[in-house]
Amino acid sequence: MPELKDLNNIYLIAAFIIPGLIISYMRSRFITGRMEKFSDAALGYLALTIVYYGFSIPVIGWILGFEQGLARTLLWWCLLIVGPTAFGLLLGVATQREWLRWTATKLKLRMVHNTPTSWDWRFANCDRARFVMVTLVDGSTVVGIFGVGSFASTNPTERDIYIEELMDIADDGTWSYRVEPTGILIVAKEIRYIEFKQEP
Template identity: 65%
Template sequence: MPDLKDLNSIYLIVAFVVPGLIATFVRAQFINGRIDKMTDTVLGYLVITLIYYGFSIPVISWILTFEQGLLKTALWWGLTIVGPACFGLLLGVAAQHGWLRWMAKKLGLRVVHGTPSSWDWQFANCYAARFVMVTLTDGSSIAGIFGTASFASTDPTERDIYIQEVLDVDANGIWNYRSEPSGILILAKEIRAVEFMKEL
């Protein structure tokens, strides 16, 4: 680990770790909203930074043409902070839409999925409101609508879910709206399965 008392080490960290950290953080907001501990992923940040710099070579060459001054310093900071945020945004959107997996498939490659769990993947891809049926650990079920006012936790230690409107299911399996709409919070320890029905 570099000595943070050394100014050159700080410059190296800013140049080769911070862009990857920023890009990873922004990308994570489109997948599960969390990133690993920095001590565990410094090498990953370095790799993402190097890939980012690879795409940024034309911009770097352009910045080098400027005389030393405030504008050149601002451009360097933009390259180190704003650029990685935009790169992370692109990576996040690409991950959500599966663009990189699509390209890999076209090339006959199989890549590991970037989303850590099926829970994160499913709820990240709920673009429209839909009917859901939650089976509880005691065998009972709760039917409802999972829409824009609903929420599913991305915390891996607490997979609770809030359903914005609970529906009643009669003996014939018909789903009925309640006269007074109400939502429900279901704790992770109570959930056995979540079944996704058709979109509204």
């Protein structure tokens, strides 16, 4: 890794690390929201940058056709900032929608899943309201609706959950809405497991 003492090294880092860093950051917004430490991920940023530049070769050739000036400088900055942002968004959406996994499955190939935990995968794919039943460590249960106003932590050390609307369970097992909508925050240490139900 080049040191920052030399101005040329700063230009090299701007050109070959920053685009990959931006791509990785934007992509992570659609998966877990977490990024690796820079020292651990620098090689990955470089690889992402090279792939991005590979797709950008026609644009680079077009920019080189401009004379030195403000327009060319702005286009270079767009290539270094705006382009990676858009590329990262595209990768994030593709990852969340599992387009590459779908393609691999059609080709009868197996891929390692990019989402690190089942918790991250399940809550990242809650595209509509779900009925959930949370069983607590003391054996009691909490039921309700996990919808757009709900939240599940992406912090791996604190898996708390906020359920936007609690429901009641009758003795015969039927679920019913409360007269006054009430949400609840459940801390990670109180959760034993969570069930997702199509219908209560």
